[in-house]
Amino acid sequence: MKKDILVIIPHSSRKRPREIKKEWLSNNQRSLLYSGSSETDRYSELLYDFRNLLDNQQILFPISQIYVNICRHPERLDEICPLEIRGKKIYNQEISAELRKQLIKRYTVPFYKKIEQFKGNIILNGHTTTLDHLGLKRKLSHQIVISNIQKRGNGVKRFAPDKLIEIYVKELRKRLPQIKIGVNSVYVDIYDHFCDRFGWKKNGEGIPIIHQETDESLYIKDNKLDRRELNKLRTAIAEALFETSKRYQQRYKLNKIN
Numbered sequence: 001m002k003k004d005i006l007v008i009i010p011h012s013s014r015k016r017p018r019e020i021k022k023e024w025l026s027n028n029q030r031s032l033l034y035s036g037s038s039e040t041d042r043y044s045e046l047l048y049d050f051r052n053l054l055d056n057q058q059i060l061f062p063i064s065q066i067y068v069n070i071c072r073h074p075e076r077l078d079e080i081c082p083l084e085i086r087g088k089k090i091y092n093q094e095i096s097a098e099l100r101k102q103l104i105k106r107y108t109v110p111f112y113k114k115i116e117q118f119k120g121n122i123i124l125n126g127h128t129t130t131l132d133h134l135g136l137k138r139k140l141s142h143q144i145v146i147s148n149i150q151k152r153g154n155g156v157k158r159f160a161p162d163k164l165i166e167i168y169v170k171e172l173r174k175r176l177p178q179i180k181i182g183v184n185s186v187y188v189d190i191y192d193h194f195c196d197r198f199g200w201k202k203n204g205e206g207i208p209i210i211h212q213e214t215d216e217s218l219y220i221k222d223n224k225l226d227r228r229e230l231n232k233l234r235t236a237i238a239e240a241l242f243e244t245s246k247r248y249q250q251r252y253k254l255n256k257i258n
Contacts, residue, residue: 004121005056005245006207008194011065011127012045017103020067024095028088032066036223039066039085041128042216043225048126050238059114061107066090068107071192079191080104115198122164122245123209125194128216129186142182143218144172147211150196151189159199160208164248168210171240176233179218186213208248210241 014033016025032039050056061070067090072080081100084090115123131140146169148160165183172181192211200208214237219230 003055003057004249005050005054005241006115006118006120006123007048007050007056007058008115008123008125009041009044009048009058009060010070010125010194011039011041012043012060013062013064014040015063016067017063017107019099019103019106020095024091024093026089026092028090032085032088032090033064036130036216040064041126042220043230044126044128044214046225047128047214047219047230047234048124048237050234050241053235053238054242057118057120059111061111063107068103070108070111071194073191073193073196074104074108077101077104080108112197115194118207120207121249122241123194123198123207124241125192125209125211127211127213129213130216140186140215142180142185143215144176144179144181145183145186145213146172146181147184147186147188147213148209149184149188150192157196158202159195159206160210161200164208164244165210167247168240168244171243172236175236175240187211210244212237 016022034040045060049058051058063070065071066085067081069080069082074080077097077100081103082090083095129140129145146165148162148165149156149158151157169181169183172179195209195211198206198209200206214233219226219233221229
């Protein structure tokens with residue numbers, strides 16, 4: 001059953017594609033990659049690595065999102081391969097559309113294929129954020145936020161059943177009673193290609209995806225990793241995810257029989 005769980009960690013890397021030369025980069029690199037409000041989900045590669053606990057499947061995107069944002073639509077060039085982020089320029093010179101399209105083809109297509117090959121039960125799309133991150137339209141009011149919707153104009157698209165989210169949130173709260181856990185309170189108006197393309201659909205296609213944002217202050221103290229706190233969180237999240245997968249699978253099989 002543990003192999004029925006896939007964890008995607010898309011925004012942990014600080015690496016740049018080898019096609020992009022260092023001298024092309026602006027002076028904003030350190031701010032974009034390393035600061036508290038950076039575009040790096042700091043230590044998410046550790047927080048969501050459950051393999052020694054669950055022996056689950058995992059896919060980690062190897063390139064920083066400031067160069068290639070794997071979560072954006074591959075045909076929206078300025079979003080998936082941006083030239084600037086919230087007014088901060090990434091490069092100090094012009095980068096051609098042709099090169100950016102080459103980056104998309106080289107790095108995103110193999111990653112998407114890995115997700116397509118997964119035939120399991122549940123996917124966790126693991127992210128981190130901060131209380132006052134510039135990408136938030138409102139101040140973060142929860143320390144963990146679980147999402148299963150994307151807003152589309154006046155409509156809403158679900159990429160996981162509400163019941164599954166209820167189970168997961170209940171399991172998290174049971175293990176992390178001191179932590180504020182919210183549902184669909186941030187980032188639901190930001191497009192995520194994984195959830196749109198691979199997520200659960202009402203007609204039974206796709207795989208349920210849980211989108212999770214975790215406040216970095218839970219495990220980063222004075223700008224340093226608190227490994228003990230991280231491991232406590234990691235264990236609780238892994239246990240909650242496993243229990244959710246098990247209960248959802250049992251419910252799904254029962255519904256198919258009935």
